Amino acid sequence: xxxxxxxxxxSSPGGWRPPCSVDFDVEVDARPGRDIVVVVGDxxxxxxxxxxxxxxxxxxxxxxxRHGRRWAGTASLAEGAVLEFKLVVxxxxxxxxxxxxxxxxxxxxxxxxxxxxxxxxxxxxxAGGSG
Numbered sequence: 001x002x003x004x005x006x007x008x009x010x011s012s013p014g015g016w017r018p019p020c021s022v023d024f025d026v027e028v029d030a031r032p033g034r035d036i037v038v039v040v041g042d043x044x045x046x047x048x049x050x051x052x053x054x055x056x057x058x059x060x061x062x063x064x065x066r067h068g069r070r071w072a073g074t075a076s077l078a079e080g081a082v083l084e085f086k087l088v089v090x091x092x093x094x095x096x097x098x099x100x101x102x103x104x105x106x107x108x109x110x111x112x113x114x115x116x117x118x119x120x121x122x123x124x125x126x127a128g129g130s131g
Contacts, residue, residue, distance in 0.1 A: 019076045020109040022083070024058055026071045028119035030089045032060035037071045041085025041103075045075055051088045051095045082107030087119050 030037050039056035040047050047054035058073035077083060084103045089096040098104075100120045106113060117123065 022075045023114045025116045036090040040088045
């Protein structure tokens with residue numbers, strides 16, 4: 001748009017949608033300074049299933065969670081968005097995907113949301129899997 005013109009409207013139904021933030025709080029066995037924890041999924045912000053493309057990079061929160069294994073980060077998505085995803089640990093020898101559970105899902109988003117999880121554990125599952 002040129003100066004003085006209104007911004008172009010989105011082609012999505014209903015036009016422009018305000019962003020919603022999703023705060024991720026994840027317990028995962030990863031090594032700070034060596035490993036990178038990312039959210040990888042079906043949305044461009046989550047890399048379109050390509051771990052190296054994800055913009056949702058979680059950072060280590062020292063001293064938090066069980067054994068200091070807490071990683072946290074935030075994603076910004078449009079209101080009404082649905083995100084299907086996995087947690088992935090990027091290691092020197094390649095990515096370690098969650099493989100013991102189905103894809104995770106959050107949405108449709110309405111305002112801010114928080115997603116708390118343990119790596120390779122289904123929501124509400126405290127037994128089984130590996131983390």
